Structure formats: structure tokens, C-alpha cells
Amino acid sequence: xxxxxxxxxxxxxxxxxxxxxxxxxxxxxxxxxxxxxxxxxxxxxxxxxxxxxxxxxxxxxxxxxxxxxxxxxxxxxxxxxxxxxxxxxxxxxxxxxxxxxxxxxxxxxxxxxxxxxxxxxxxxxxxxxxxxxxxxxxxxxxxxxxxxxxxxxxxxxxxxxxxxxxxxxxxxxxxxxxxxxxxxxxxxxxxxxxxxxxxxxxxxxxxxxxxxxxxxxxxxxxxxxxxxxxxxxxxxxxxxxxxxxxxxxxxxxxxxxxxxxxxxxxxxxxxxxxxxxxxxxxxxxxxxxxxxxxxxxxxxxxxxxxxxxxxxxxxxxxxxxxxxxxxxxxxxxxxxxxxxxxxxxxxxxxxxxxxxxxxxxxxxxxxxxxxxxxxxxxxxxxxxxxxxxxxxxxxxxxxxxxxxxxxxxxxxxxxxxxxxxxxxxxxxxxxxxxx
Amino acid sequence: xxxxxxxxxxxxxxxxxxxxxxxxxxxxxxxxxxxxxxxxxxxxxxxxxxxxxxxxxxxxxxxxxxxxxxxxxxxxxxxxxxxxxxxxxxxxxxxxxxxxxxxxxxxxxxxxxxxxxxxxxxxxxxxxxxxxxxxxxxxxxxxxxxxxxxxxxxxxxxxxxxxxxxx
Numbered sequence: 175x176x177x178x179x180x181x182x183x184x185x186x187x188x189x190x191x192x193x194x195x196x197x198x199x200x201x202x203x204x205x206x207x208x209x210x211x212x213x214x215x216x217x218x219x220x221x222x223x224x225x226x227x228x229x230x231x232x233x234x235x236x237x238x239x240x241x242x243x244x245x246x247x248x249x250x251x252x253x254x255x256x257x258x259x260x261x262x263x264x265x266x267x268x269x270x271x272x273x274x275x276x277x278x279x280x281x282x283x284x285x286x287x288x289x290x291x292x293x294x295x296x297x298x299x300x301x302x303x304x305x306x307x308x309x310x311x312x313x314x315x316x317x318x319x320x321x322x323x324x325x326x327x328x329x330x331x332x333x334x335x336x337x338x339x340x341x342x343x344x345x346x347x348x349x350x351x352x353x354x355x356x357x358x359x360x361x362x363x364x365x366x367x368x369x370x371x372x373x374x375x376x377x378x379x380x381x382x383x384x385x386x387x388x389x390x391x392x393x394x395x396x397x398x399x400x401x402x403x404x405x406x407x408x409x410x411x412x413x414x415x416x417x418x419x420x421x422x423x424x425x426x427x428x429x430x431x432x433x434x435x436x437x438x439x440x441x442x443x444x445x446x447x448x449x450x451x452x453x454x455x456x457x458x459x460x461x462x463x464x465x466x467x468x469x470x471x472x473x474x475x476x477x478x479x480x481x482x483x484x485x486x487x488x489x490x491x492x493x494x495x496x497x498x499x500x501x502x503x504x505x506x507x508x509x510x511x512x513x514x515x516x517x518x519x520x521x522x523x524x525x526x527x528x529x530x531x532x533x534x535x536x537x538x539x540x541x542x543x544x545x546x547x548x549x550x551x552x553x554x555x556x557x558x559x560x561x562x563x564x565x566x567x568x569x570x571x572x573x574x575x576x577x578x579x580x581x582x583x584x585x586x587x588x589x590x591x592x593x594x595x596x597x598x599x600x601x602x603x604x605x606x607x608x609x
Numbered sequence: 610x611x612x613x614x615x616x617x618x619x620x621x622x623x624x625x626x627x628x629x630x631x632x633x634x635x636x637x638x639x640x641x642x643x644x645x646x647x648x649x650x651x652x653x654x655x656x657x658x659x660x661x662x663x664x665x666x667x668x669x670x671x672x673x674x675x676x677x678x679x680x681x682x683x684x685x686x687x688x689x690x691x692x693x694x695x696x697x698x699x700x701x702x703x704x705x706x707x708x709x710x711x712x713x714x715x716x717x718x719x720x721x722x723x724x725x726x727x728x729x730x731x732x733x734x735x736x737x738x739x740x741x742x743x744x745x746x747x748x749x750x751x752x753x754x755x756x757x758x759x760x761x762x763x764x765x766x767x768x769x770x771x772x773x774x775x776x
Binding site for chain 2: 187191219220223229234235236237238239472473476480499500501503506512553554555556558559560565585587588591592
């Protein structure tokens, strides 16, 4: 039998998981994984922890065992995507190399959006996306250094924590009326803003950056950031965290359908036969809406990678959809959101708010199912929210109990999920499996 | 032989010795908020349910970890958090649909049940044998499947996200 040649374009969580999944199902095929960065496959998500010094670069690597890829006979090489000819099944790399494939996975991820304002190309202005960005940021983000962070969305807020821990004099500028506007509501975003302000971060929401210019100032400032409120803030370092966009530019002219991300069917195959897509570069099903969306988060990239790998290796496994979810630690205040946190039409909600203690829990229901949730200052057993939402369990009597006391969600989960253990002994043993 | 915690809530009196033993064994303090096993109190029915990690065959926490800090012990199948690698990002805590891996603010890392390297303190401390440590086959694979069928995760009976009992 002819050996199948699998090619994986991208070496983030989606690409690496796909490569490992394929190898677990096809011992003989050749697997080539092509990464765009010069380092071993690493996690962008871990970069903030590199910035605040809790890990070294190696601590960001997706797999820690030396020779992990060699041991699995996965050929890891470097290169940037140039284009694809889906008829002759050729992948072109930017350096002119041609790679033939039988099955191709596009897992090219996303790139930071650079705000369209003057001055973003100046020295001292960086995104926080690659290890190379991190090295540049580390050169400038010293204790007391004036730093302007552009964007207080999910990624911005994680970077915020790292810069604050380095002792930077930090100003965060967010165009939306609150922090993490795409992850949580006004109450939660307001709590985060108050918390960060109390910890000494200058939080400017509802404010735009209009230009960045060169201007020497105190404490090593070489830049001046002009804001829509008419003021300007000096900076030694400006970090851009204004969202990300799927990396699909190289597909122009390939015939592969692309919207914001690459279109895929429920086996994660693109509009071209034998070409699949996974992770931040694609729009796959959001389990909450049943519609395609770009859910640029680590667990979704891994799910996509795993499913794409199974489908590529011939184990046809449809994707039911992934759950949007995020968890964030802003200077010790931990928040999370799941699914339709903004609520569902025709649904109802219950909430517990303690502004003084920075605690907030809001549950969203549709009928007697939970469809979304947000938490601030609550971390215990928080994964149960995913369990309840993703499985769509009927809450029965627990719906009314949760409407009265949302903080009883853990009891609700245990009883509803185990169908009450009153029926007898259960074995607390390996049962669940991620597919 | 794979061993597992077998929990019989019908025998649980809610004494919380398991929580105390767990926290002392793992955190060297009697602090039930740091216990990896938790007893849920259903006061409407006068029922107590001890609850902890099921050591999933292919675990959601492990899959979601961005830095390979959760690995499987080959002999026991236990999922172990390596503190030196954990960056404290907490993605596993939202990815685990059972809610059994949790953030420990005093270390900045996550904690989960690791069956105390083969002699679970909770089972040793339980005065009523509501928590026992048995080999899985002896405890009955059918019962496990029953539990799985009742559990939330197993309601995704097929498709991408369906859990599969380990054979």
C-alpha cells in the first residue's frame, strides 16, 4: 500500500496535536510539519509567563520531551506558506520550495492586528505574539519604565498582568467602553477595571490611540502616544494587543473558500479535497450557535487539531462544535466566561454580585439548560460550567434552585450529571475521553 | 491492574475526613478549601456525595495544557501536574468539564487528585468505606459505564466530543 504523505502547515497547538493524532492512527505515513517560527513548536499563550519570569523560553514549548517529534517520526521543518495548488497537490513555500502532499492541514494560526494609526512601525512599538516579540519587550519593560498597552481585550489583559508584574508604569488604552468587552459584561468588565486601577494601572477605556510619535521623556521614554481624549502619554515601550486575524493571505487564488477564516465542513475539510484546516485560521462550528466562527483559543485549536488529524488519517469523526470559553487572571482577580455569556434570546438569567468583594457569577439559561456563564473572583470547580453548558443537560428542579441561588451550581452539576448518586455506587475511574 | 477510587455516596456521612486527609497529605495543612476531593452536601435530601477527578483516559486538562505540564503516569494512568512546568494559566480549570482541576492561589499552580502516588489518603481516612481504592475490573466495568452513561460528559454519546470508556 502506498504510504500517505501528510503535510501540516503550522506548528502551534492545532498543528502539533494533528501531527500526533495522525501518527497514533497511521504508523507508516510520512508526516511533515512546517513551522513559521524558528523555534521548536511553542505556545503563544505561555508568552506572558515568560515576560513575568515564571518560565524560561523552553517552558513555553508545547512538548517538553527532548526529541519528541523525532521519536514520533514527525519531520519538523521551518518555512512560511507561499501558496497551494490543490489540483496537483503542491504546497509552495515562500522560499520557493515545493512540498507534495496527499493530505494537507492548514494550521497557520492568526496574527496580531496592527491598529491603523501613524507610528506603529517605530522602534519600541511591539505586538506580543511571538517569542521574538517577547525578547524585544523584555529589553524595554524594566521596573518603572513607562509602558502603554493598546488593547484590554483577553490577550491585552493577560499581557497587562505580565507588564505590571515586571513593575512597569503601565497605561492601558482600550477603545471599548470596558475591559474584556468580548468576554464579559459591564458588571464584570467594570470590576476588572476598578481592580486594575486600584493596583496602580492607568486604565483608559472608551479611548482611542490616535498616533504614536518619537519624543524623549522621563524614565527612558522615547515615544509619545496621542489619545482621543486630547492627552498624550510618554512611553519607553508600546505593546499592541488589538486583536488577531486569521492567517489566510497565501490562499488568495487557491480556490479555497475563505471568509474571516477558512471555511471548513464538519470534518474540518476545506472546500478543496484533502485539504483541512484547524485552529485560529479557520471558522468551524461554535457549539453554542451551531454556526461557523473563529474561536481563537488554545483548547479549541487542540480540539480542531485532534479532529482534523483523525479525519485526515481516515477515522471519520464529525465535529459537533467547540465551546467558546476564556479564563483570565488580572493581577490576582480571576475571571472566566463560557458559551453564550451574553445570554440567549428568550432565555433567562440569575446572578450574584458582590462589588465590594469583587465577586460575580451570572448564569444564562434557555429553558432548563444552561447556555452561558461568567464568573469573577470564583475559581473552584469552574470547569463544571463547561460541563453543564457543553452537554446541554436538563437541569430539572435545579433550574429554579439556580435561579434563586446561582452559587449552588456545583451541587447542581454533581447531582444532574450523576443522575444523583443515590442509585448506588459508582466507580470514580477513567471514563471520559476527549475526541 | 488499574486501580481507582470507588465512591459509594450512600455510605458517606459527610464527616469530611477525606477532605482533611487530602489537604494534609498534599498541602501539609488542614485546609479543606485545598482538598482535591470535595464532599457535596445535598441538604434537601440529606445526602452527601464525595467527588474528585476520574483520571480520564485522555484527559481534557491534559489536552488543553499549553506547556505539557500534565502527563499520564504509564503504570497507573493517573494524570499528574508537574509544578515546575505549570505556568498557572488556568486553561485546564475551564477545560475540564468535571471541574476537578483547580487553581491554588497560594502556589500560583493548579492542583488535582493524583491518587497520592498509589495510596489515596482520602480512602484511608474514610471511616465508613464510602471511598475505597480498588482495581477497576474487580469494581465492575459495567458500573463504570453506568456512571458514564449518567454523567454529563456521556450525554454526548457520539461525535467529536463524545467520551469513550477506556478499555
